[in-house]
Amino acid sequence: MDLSRKAKFSHLRDLIELSLVDNQNRPIEQIYIEKVAESIGIDDDELAALYKDIQEGGVEKRALPDLESQIIPLFHRLVIVMTIDKEVHPEEIRFCKELGLKMGLNLFAVDELMEIAQNEDTSQLTPARINEVFRKYYN
Numbered sequence: 001m002d003l004s005r006k007a008k009f010s011h012l013r014d015l016i017e018l019s020l021v022d023n024q025n026r027p028i029e030q031i032y033i034e035k036v037a038e039s040i041g042i043d044d045d046e047l048a049a050l051y052k053d054i055q056e057g058g059v060e061k062r063a064l065p066d067l068e069s070q071i072i073p074l075f076h077r078l079v080i081v082m083t084i085d086k087e088v089h090p091e092e093i094r095f096c097k098e099l100g101l102k103m104g105l106n107l108f109a110v111d112e113l114m115e116i117a118q119n120e121d122t123s124q125l126t127p128a129r130i131n132e133v134f135r136k137y138y139n
Contacts, residue, residue: 003070006063008040009050011074014062014099016054018081022089029081036077064103071103076130079113083122093118109137 003011015036019029037047053060065071078099082092093114100110112133116125 003040003065004063007065008042009046010060010063011040011077012037012042012047012050013054013060014074015077015081016051018078018092018095018099020054021091021095022087024085024087024089026085028084032081032084062102068104071105072130072134073127075100075103075105075110075113076125076127079117079122079125079130083117083125086122088118106134106137109134112137 012033015033019025019033034044034047037043042050065074075096078096082088082096096114097107097110101107113125113130116122116129116133
């Protein structure tokens with residue numbers, strides 16, 4: 001996935017804010033976010049600066065890719081952060097729904113994914129399954 005530098009930071013900001021929304025920033029969430037940052041070419045110092053900016057209340061305009069085929073994998077990462085600690089909090093659901101809407105994703109698909117995240121084995125939320133849910137609502 002080829003994202004602009006601004007979109008990469010925007011995505012990491014979303015992941016971090018999601019991990020903090022339930023007031024329980026768990027190490028497993030932080031490790032996952034570090035791995036995502038590494039995979040998209042953001043170093044530890046840049047990630048630490050982003051965490052600091054968020055903690056100090058910094059706000060940045062969201063930068064999203066133009067293509068839905070690039071946005072859906074970003075949403076998948078949000079679902080992973082939401083479910084990685086095996087607890088799905090209402091605040092996380094609300095955050096993901098609002099962000100899905102801002103991302104321009106189909107709200108019915110987002111709702112179905114939130115339902116799956118709450119009620120099913122989240123290991124089943126593979127990229128293929130997520131794509132299948134979105135395709136269902138776009139066809």
